[in-house]
Structure formats: C-alpha cells, structure tokens
Amino acid sequence: MDRLPAGVRKALRSTVTAVRLRGCRSVGSGVRVYGRLWIHGEGDVYIGDRVIFDGSLAPIELFPWAGATISIGDDSYIGGGTSIEATASITLGAKTNLGGFCRVMDNHFHPLVGCRHIVPEPRAVVFEDDIILGPRSIVMAGVHLANGTRYSAGSVIKRSSRKPRQLR
Amino acid sequence: MIRDPAVPRVTGGLFLREFARLGRLIATNPWAARRRVPRLLGVLRARFLLRNCERGSLIVALGHVKVHAKGSISVGDRVQLAGGMFPTELDCRKGATLTIDSVSFLSYGVSICATQRVEIGKRCQIGSMVRIRDQNEMGAAPVTICDDVWLAYGVIVEPGVTVGVGSVVSAGSVVRDDVPPYSLAVGNPATSVPLAGAAVRASGAA
Numbered sequence: 001m002d003r004l005p006a007g008v009r010k011a012l013r014s015t016v017t018a019v020r021l022r023g024c025r026s027v028g029s030g031v032r033v034y035g036r037l038w039i040h041g042e043g044d045v046y047i048g049d050r051v052i053f054d055g056s057l058a059p060i061e062l063f064p065w066a067g068a069t070i071s072i073g074d075d076s077y078i079g080g081g082t083s084i085e086a087t088a089s090i091t092l093g094a095k096t097n098l099g100g101f102c103r104v105m106d107n108h109f110h111p112l113v114g115c116r117h118i119v120p121e122p123r124a125v126v127f128e129d130d131i132i133l134g135p136r137s138i139v140m141a142g143v144h145l146a147n148g149t150r151y152s153a154g155s156v157i158k159r160s161s162r163k164p165r166q167l168r
Numbered sequence: 169m170i171r172d173p174a175v176p177r178v179t180g181g182l183f184l185r186e187f188a189r190l191g192r193l194i195a196t197n198p199w200a201a202r203r204r205v206p207r208l209l210g211v212l213r214a215r216f217l218l219r220n221c222e223r224g225s226l227i228v229a230l231g232h233v234k235v236h237a238k239g240s241i242s243v244g245d246r247v248q249l250a251g252g253m254f255p256t257e258l259d260c261r262k263g264a265t266l267t268i269d270s271v272s273f274l275s276y277g278v279s280i281c282a283t284q285r286v287e288i289g290k291r292c293q294i295g296s297m298v299r300i301r302d303q304n305e306m307g308a309a310p311v312t313i314c315d316d317v318w319l320a321y322g323v324i325v326e327p328g329v330t331v332g333v334g335s336v337v338s339a340g341s342v343v344r345d346d347v348p349p350y351s352l353a354v355g356n357p358a359t360s361v362p363l364a365g366a367a368v369r370a371s372g373a374a
Contacts, residue, residue, distance in 0.1 A: 038253065058253070058254070059253045059254075060253075061252070061253045081253070081254075083253060083296070101297075103296075103297075103321055103322065103339070105321075108320075110293060110318055112336055112352065112363060113363055113364070116291075116293055116316075116318060136322070136340075138321060138322060138339045138340045140339065154340070154356075156338070156339060156340040156341075
C-alpha cells in the first residue's frame with residue numbers, strides 16, 4: 001500500500017473507513033479507524049469530525065441497544081479495548097480522550113438485590129468537552145462529567161463532577 | 169454437584185428434538201428462525217470445546233473460548249459463555265480442578281486460571297474482563313465463588329478468596345479478602361458492606 005500514489009492511498013483509506021463505519025447513523029469528516037472497530041446493536045451511533053479510533057492494540061466495541069444512541073464529539077480519541085454500551089444514551093463531548101480498555105455504560109444490567117434477570121432503568125451518561133480518562137477507567141450509569149475533568153488510570157467513576165477537577 | 173436436581177435433565181433425544189423444532193421453524197418462518205440458529209450452533213460449539221471436560225447439558229458457547237484442560241474442568245447444566253471483543257479463557261493446570269456449576273453466566277474476556285482449585289457456584293453472573301486465579305507471586309490457595317454471586321465488569325479475584333452466597337462485587341474491584349454472604353464488595357482492596365434485603369434469593373432462576 002505504501003507504494004501506491006498518495007491520492008490513491010487516500011481514496012483507499014477513506015473507502016475502507018467508510019465501510020468500517022457503515023453501522024453508524026452519521027459520521028463526520030476526517031474520521032480515522034486503525035485496527036478493529038466493532039459496531040453492533042440496533043441503536044444509533046453518531047460520530048463527529050476528526051475522531052480517531054485506535055483499535056490497533058485491541059478491538060473497540062460500540063454497542064447501542066435497540067432505541068439507544070451513542071454520540072461521540074469532534075476531535076475525540078478512543079483507545080483500544082474500549083467498550084461503550086448504551087441502553088438509552090451515552091453522549092461524549094468534543095475532545096474526549098479515552099485511554100485503552102475503558103468501559104462506559106449507562107446501565108448496571110442487574111439490580112443489586114432481587115431478580116438478577118431484570119435490567120434496571122437506564123441512566124444517561126453525559127461527558128462535556130475536553131475530558132481525559134486514563135486507561136482501564138470504568139464509567140458507571142448516570143455520570144455527568146463537567147468540562148475539563150481528568151481521571152487517571154484505573155478509576156471507577158460512579159459520581160458526577162459538577163466542576164472541572166483532576167483526580168488521582 | 170455438576171447435576172442440579174432443580175434443572176430438568178436435557179437428554180440427547182431432547183437435544184435432537186430442539187434441532188427438529190428448528191428445522192420446522194426454518195421451513196415455516198425462516199425470518200423468525202434466524203435468531204435461534206446462533207444459540208444452537210453455540211451448543212454444538214460448547215460440546216466441541218469442552219470435549220475433554222465433565223459437562224452438563226445445554227452449555228452454550230457463543231464466542232471465542234480458549235480451554236486448556238490439563239487438569240479436570242467440570243461445567244454444569246445450561247452454563248452460558250458469551251462472546252464479545254475478547255476470548256474467554258478457562259485454564260486448568262495439571263492436577264487442578266476448575267468447577268463452574270449450573271446456570272452460571274460468563275461474559276466475554278473472562279480469564280479463570282486454576283493451579284489447585286477454583287469453584288464457581290450456581291447462577292453466578294461473571295461480568296466481562298473478570299480475572300480469577302488461585303496462584304500469584306505469593307503462593308497458591310483455592311478460590312471459591314459461592315452461589316448467586318455477581319462479579320461485575322473487570323473484577324480481579326486473588327488466591328484464597330471465598331465470595332459468599334448472593335454477594336455482589338462492584339466493577340473494577342480487586343478482591344483480596346473473603347467477602348461475607350449477601351454483601352457488596354467495593355474497591356481495591358475490596359471492602360464489604362452488607363446488602364440490605366439481599367437475603368431474598370438473588371436469582372430469578374430459582
């Protein structure tokens with residue numbers, strides 16, 4: 001592929017990217033996909049401009065359930081091994097940076113007590129702009145992160161941050 | 169232990185009857201039948217993957233599962249091994265025993281490594297990316313996960329731990345000490361608090 005003329009290379013790359021993102025409802029311009037990206041589920045995925053999916057290390061999963069939406073803002077970066085599963089709605093703002101092996105979910109899928117087969121009510125996850133999560137972070141249901149929030153590796157985020165802050 | 173008396177036995181004949189039913193469904197309503205095909209293929213797949221193991225009936229493997237059965241693995245009735253981004257791994261070393269009891273559910277990317285003994289009870293929900301091992305740099309000790317336990321996403325269970333009946337371990341926790349029955353364990357290292365009203369039987373399968 002490196003020997004091809006630059007124009008052909010570019011055209012090939014954009015075609016391959018378009019095929020990989022065929023499961024999305026809308027895709028912005030300049031989106032790049034490296035490695036494996038797995039979009040499944042019956043819901044809608046909206047992707048902004050210049051988003052980078054870096055699945056070269058491990059696959060990335062976007063899984064909106066039927067009727068759910070996942071939207072990813074402009075200039076975001078999603079690292080390998082990240083799994084985003086929406087039962088209602090997950091909204092990532094512009095310049096979101098998710099390190100590798102993150103997990104974002106808007107539902108806990110089982111109740112703490114009682115019958116484990118009943119899926120509880122979803123609580124939407126909202127990220128405002130410019131958020132950085134370290135690798136292996138887990139974002140629980142109902143979290144709303146304010147502009148500029150940063151979390152380091154391995155954080156389990158179950159509370160919202162109302163103002164920008166930087167945590168361990 | 170592997171046979172659960174509460175679960176009706178599904179014999180080979182019944183399994184064939186399932187196939188016959190699917191065949192009729194394909195003939196009458198192929199669009200409705202398409203949802204049932206992966207599940208039946210999963211049953212066949214589990215039979216092949218667990219061919220060197222003691223196994224119950226109607227085990228379903230829906231994704232990539234790596235089984236290293238150097239020791240004795242036993243898997244109960246209606247255990248589900250889900251598929252997803254990462255392969256599930258059941259690694260049982262020589263002389264070790266790995267037991268997964270009936271109606272338990274293992275999500276994708278689960279890694280269970282037994283060098284002595286790892287036991288998982290009935291109706292457990294094991295979330296994605298959970299790691300259970302009974303040996304680390306410090307030594308080896310058997311791990312027991314009792315009935316009706318829910319290990320959420322990315323939990324790590326260290327050697328020598330017993331997770332009590334009906335307990336829940338929160339996502340991303342690292343369990344180093346025993347978790348009492350009907351409690352919620354959170355953090356690294358995980359600390360347990362009682363789950364109010366959890367003494368009701370946790371699963372709807374009962």
